[in-house]
Amino acid sequence: ENIEGYMRQVPCPDCGGARLNPLALAVTVDGRTIHDLCAMSIAEAAKALAEMNLDDRDSMIAEQVLKEIRSRLGFLLDVGLDYLNLSRSAATLAGGEAQRIRLASQVGSGLVGVLYVLDEPSIGLHQRDNRRLIETLVRMRDLGNTVMVVEHDEETIRVADHVVDIGPGAGEHGGAIVHSGPLEGLLELEESITGQYLSGQRRIAVPQMRRTGDGTRLVVRGARENNLADIDVAFPLQQFVCVTGVSGSGKSSLVNEILHRALMQHIYRSKTPPGRHTRLDGVGHLDKVICIDQSPIGRTPRSNPATYTGVFDHVRKLFANTAESRVRGYMPGRFSFNVKGGRCEACRGDGTIRIEMHFLPDVYVPCEVCKGKRYNRDTLEVTFKGRNIAEVLDMPCTDALEFFANQPPIARHMGTLVDVGLGYVRLGQPAPTLSGGEAQRVKLSSELAKRSTGHTMYILDEPTTGLHFEDVRKLLGVLGRLVDQGNTVVVIEHNLDVVKTADWIIDLGPEGGSGGGRIVAEGTPEQVAEVPESHTGRYLRPMLC
Incomplete structure (x- = not known):
């Protein structure tokens, strides 16, 4: 694993990435090998097969096969996948x-x-x-x-x-x-x-004013990863920047593979090589880069919003400072379900027992000793304002904000969780039960609760995935607060409610795959909406009225 950081995949020198030996590649149909055809995008392959010139004998042989191939390519075109290469690895989808x-x-x-x-x-x-x-x-x-x-x-x-x-x-x-x-x-x-x-009774309003930032920019020079056509892209800092474009136009290649990885390399000395580009100008204006995706905040039931945001440390210190804890000599570690002492040893602080089922998924049942509370009887006898540690973990964030109103460090974290629309989530809710959108907002709330430096770039890839209109409105409020603190937020997004609230849009295209990778339009939403070549601008225009 340590060596993998220094490794990179390169095409095989013998076959050039075709995967086949010279004998297999010697067979051609209409002058193309099977590798030539698979290297094409679905749209190009469909066009090539439609225009294929075969003599009478070959046409008779290929008739049924071509009919089947064309119909299947047609189905892929119908669901908007015309930009994908036929040889694209399934793991990269x-x-x-x-x-x-x-x-x-x-x-x-x-x-x-x-x-x-x-x-x-x-x-x-x-x-x-x-x-x-x-x-x-x-x-x-x-x-x-x-x-x-x-x-x-x-x-x-x-x-x-x-x-x-x-x-x-x-x-x-x-x-x-x-x-x-x-x-x-x-x-x-x-x-x-x-x-x-x-x-139309409720709607996400178009901002009255667009932020202009301080004039500084981060510029990616010579971006040419995947289908990017050797372009220079400027990201204005201290603004809400939205990268748009049709599916497969090169948005993820630009933001995730080049911008994010290059910043990680410059700021944190990351060993993951960025996508192909010439250089990155203006890195000195940033001191942090944070990618907030929808991956889980933890893989086990031990991880929850309280532990991820760090608020649980303050809660444990608070319980350790109660009169009952001092009499008993309890320290903050007593109120952790990850170490021996205060936790229930029957379930080791999980609250559930895993029963392995042969040939079936494992089954989780509540612990018979602690009844799912995670702690032993002695620990649960310590209370704060009439609630023990298990009851506090079972509180929704909205109730916890009121309960800990006089404890500033805890109230600050609770306030941000409620602000991002997670007031209904319980403090001790196991991480695997949170949806992707909820996990992303827990990460956002964690960032909001920190003291801002004002020189951070936040990168989000389609943050509205799985979000309702009302949740999108709350998310935009949170992202706006990050920008107002002097930070830069860069999002890849198709949701027009997000695009119309951006301060600056970079629209890639005009098409997907080989037909994309160029900047079609950049500027404020109003400026992009006036560009006739921009598909995003065409759909954005009615939203700005």
Whole structure:
């Protein structure tokens, strides 16, 4: 593992990355080897096969095969994957891309009477490609199937025949069916937050003023990773910067592979090599770079929002300073469920016992000794304002903010968790039970609670994934606070509510794959909306009215 940091994948010198020996590569169809065809994007391959010139004998042999290939490529085009190479490794696909490939294979199967369940298929899709995805879903329905979609995308909701709205709030404030029926009924419901956003009663407002920053910039020179066409990109500092463009236009290559890795290398001496570029100018204006993604905050039930944000250290010190703790000689470590002393030894502080099931997933059951409280009886006898440590961990953040109002270090952390819209999450809620969006907002709240240096760049890749309209509004408020403290926020985003609130947009394209990798437009949302070549600008224009 230590050596891997110094290693890099390079094409095989013998086959040039084709994976096949010279005998296999000697076979050509219409002058192309199998490697030539697989190296093309799906759109290019479909065009090449459509224009293929074969003599009568070859046409007779290839007729059925070509028909099958063309139809399958057509399904991939319909779900907005025209920019992917046929030889693209499955491990490098985003979650939304892999889901749409599986969807394309189902469309091609032509099955009838099947229930399809899709979880946010619009993830990572530009508005232009979203329309093609919806048409595919409608076609599956018309074949005689039932399509059930979990979705926050407004366009998808409006096309649905039947809408089920669950709420009205989140966590313990939700779980009820607010509406089940046609869309029209949802639009008239006052208690539905979804209905209020769809009907226009609530909306995310366009900012009255755009931040202009202090004039300093971070410039990536000669970016040429993947499909980037040797471009220079300037990121203005102390502003909210949004990188947009159709799927496959080079956004992740620019921000994640070049900008983030190059900054990590310059600031933290990271050994991960950045994507191909000439140089990075203006690094001296930054002293920190933080990538806030939707990966889990912890892999085990021991990790929770209280431990991740650091507030649990303050809570344990508070319990250790109570009169009862002092009499008993308890230190802060007594109130940790990770070490011996105060924890329940039957479950080792997990609160659950894992039962291994052969050939089936493991089953977790509450500990019979502590009943899921994680601590032993002696530890639970120590209370603060009538609550023991287990009851405090079971509190929602909103209640904890009120409970610890007179404890500034704890109240500050609780306040930021409530500000990012996580008031319903319990302090001790196990990390694996948090969704991607919730985990990301726990990370954001942790950053907000820190003392700001004002020279930090925050990088977020599609932060609105899995977020409701109201959650997007709260997220934008949090990102705005980070920028107002003098920091820079760079997001890759398709959500137009986020794009319209940005101070500066960098729009890549104009298409995906080999047709992208260039800057189509850059400037304020109003300036980008006036660029006719920009697909983002075309969809953004009505939002700014």
